[in-house]
């Protein structure tokens with residue numbers, strides 16, 4: 537489920553870059569990140585995004601017994617200064633299962649994943 541509770545007004549702030557200079561950053565409309573630690577950093581460290589939850593399934597583990605684990609949770613993300621052009625536009629990082637991530641899914645990539653899961 538996409539978190540819709542936090543329709544955030546656009547936020548703009550001055551950001552100092554470690555290697556020198558500064559930038560004026562503005563969150564895209566979907567961003568719910570707090571950016572508490574983004575007033576200074578490496579240029580390409582900045583990300584904007586919103587997390588989305590997935591359903592929790594009771595999964596058995598020999599050492600820990602049965603526990604609820606989220607599946608298909610993720611984040612709509614953008615890395616505005618990344619050297620990879622695919623990461624400079626909004627994309628999905630999908631946590632298929634704990635520690636198992638499909639990174640940088642385009643809308644078409646994400647639709648293919650949804651279709652595969654739905655077909656299964």
Ligand SMILES: [Zn+2]
Pocket residue numbers: 562563564567568569571583584585
């Ligand atoms: Zn942001």
